[in-house]
Amino acid sequence: MELRFELKILRLKETFSIAYGNYDKRDALLIELSYQNCKGYGECVAIDYYQIDLQSFVLKLKEIQAKIEVQKIIHPKEFFKILFSLNLHPFLLSALDCAYWDLFGKLENKSFIExxxxxxxxxxxxxxxxxxxxxxxxxxxxxxxxxxxxxxxxxxxxxxxxxxxxxxxxxxxxxxxxxxxxxxxxxxxxxxxxxxxxxxxxxxxxxxxxxxxxxxxxxxxxxxxxxxxxxxxxxxxxxxxxxxxxxxxxxxxxxxxxxxxxxxxxxxxxxxxxxxxxxxxxxxxxxxxxxxxxxxxxxxxxxxxxxxxxxxxxxxxxxxxxxxxxxxxx
Structure with a gap:
């Protein structure tokens, strides 16, 4: 399995105003997990309220990349146990978990719902x-x-x-x-x-x-x-x-x-x-x-x-x- 990741910028159609502040863009981290010819995707975004630092997520991904890539394809609920043991921030954990569900479903030719x-x-x-x-x-x-x-x-x-x-x-x-x-x-x-x-x-x-x-x-x-x-x-x-x-x-x-x-x-x-x-x-x-x-x-x-x-x-x-x-x- 191969892990790739990329920082992205999400640009808003109009200024998004909430009680916490005003925003014209959001920084995002796109994660790709691939195996054979299938690719699964997950994402997390930087939210001020949660004090999200995507650069720290990138460093963490580089740290755990070898541990992820050596894993065999197993059921996502079993893979989640491995992810959980890596002490990841919930936002980063979510991006990896979703990417793996997407990949696993594509490998099985079944939707997440199925x-x-x-x-x-x-x-x-x-x-x-x-x-x-x-x-x-x-x-x-x-x-x-x-x-x-x-x-x-x-x-x-x-x-x-x-x-x-x-x-x-x-x-x-x-x-x-x-x-x-x-x-x-x-x-x-x-x-x-x-x-x-x-x-x-x-x-x-x-x-x-x-x-x-x-x-x-x-x-x-x-x-x-x-x-x-x-x-x-x-x-x-x-x-x-x-x-x-x-x-x-x-x-x-x-x-x-x-x-x-x-x-x-x-x-x-x-x-x-x-x-x-x-x-x-x-x-x-x-x-x-x-x-x-x-x-x-x-x-x-x-x-x-x-x-x-x-x-x-x-x-x-x-x-x-x-x-x-x-x-x-x-």
Whole structure:
């Protein structure tokens, strides 16, 4: 098996504004695992909040390259155990895990969905993200969009903005990226109209969720608070829903375990994404049949997508039906 990797730049179609800052591009690391004539792809991106240093990932890959390349082709869940033993950052672990699933499926001539016997019919629609901005411009974007579901970013709570969004009578979620106060959260979960939002994502900074009450009107969804399998039990009294992102969970292999446990604990589940190319989005799309919500618009936000695979068009998730994760480079 051969390991290759390359740093890339994802350029956004328009400035992406969230509570954490404004972005015109994202740095990405593309990973390729190849064997015989098959190539599998995975990806991770640099996110400021998670203090991701892709240069350190490159150094780590050079350090472990020989250990990876000497491995025989085994089942991805067994290969993941080897990856896990290398003490990798979850983002890098995810890129390698996804690349190997893609490669293994291509070698077996079976899709990830076939290999794991996952549902794939009647997939839920993905939302598209509306950046932080003037509320009237946000409303205008929603009204002009051909998508049906929206995740509106906000920085702090403005009750008049809440009213304007609810008046649209559209499928809208709120994501404050941890910018709500305790008082904001109490007002939201005690306000009956708030149940008309499909969910309210990561209202408070990480580990500051104890003001939340899952029995209130707000469908609180954990993002940064829900990093991995171990966090699920502790969040039960506070969150109704969780956002599983492959990069923060460490890839498809642990994400499958998270979905299983989250279902046992009666969470609603979203498969989410960062700003990613079709490499990352293809992996997320493969889990769409297992979840209640999808936010897989990452590749739709960039202008220089370098891959083909599973994709999202006006919210509809379209599976390639090709082996592995169906990924090929343009």
């Amino acid at each position: 290999l794991n016997k996952l549902p794939f019919e009647n997939l839920i629609e993905s939302s598209i993200t509306i950046s932080v901005g003037d509320i009237d411009k946000q409303v205008q974007k929603i009204e002009k969009s051909s998508w049906n579901k929206f995740k509106v970013k906000c920085k702090g709570l403005d009750k008049t903005h809440i009213e304007k969004l609810l008046e649209l009578n559209r499928n809208i979620a709120l994501d404050s990226n941890a910018s709500f106060t305790d008082e904001d959260c109490i007002w939201l979960q005690e306000n009956a109209e708030v149940q008309n939002f499909s969910y309210l994502e990561q209202p408070r900074p990480i580990d500051q969720y104890k003001v939340l009450n899952k029995s209130g009107f707000a469908n609180w969804m954990a993002d940064e608070d829900c990093q991995n399998l171990d966090s699920l039990d502790e969040l039960i009294p506070y969150y109704k829903s969780i956002n599983i992102k492959l990069m923060k969970s460490g890839g498809l292999t642990p994400a499958l375990e998270m979905v299983k446990k989250a279902r046992e604990l009666n969470y609603k589940i979203m498969i989410g994404c960062m700003t990613e190319s079709t490499v990352g989005i293809s992996a997320g799309c493969a889990l769409a049949g297992l979840v209640d919500y999808a936010d897989l618009d990452g590749a739709n936000l960039i202008s220089n997508d370098y891959a083909i695979g599973n994709f999202v068009e006006n919210g509809k998730i379209i599976l390639s039906e090709k082996p592995g994760l169906g990924i090929s480079l343009k």
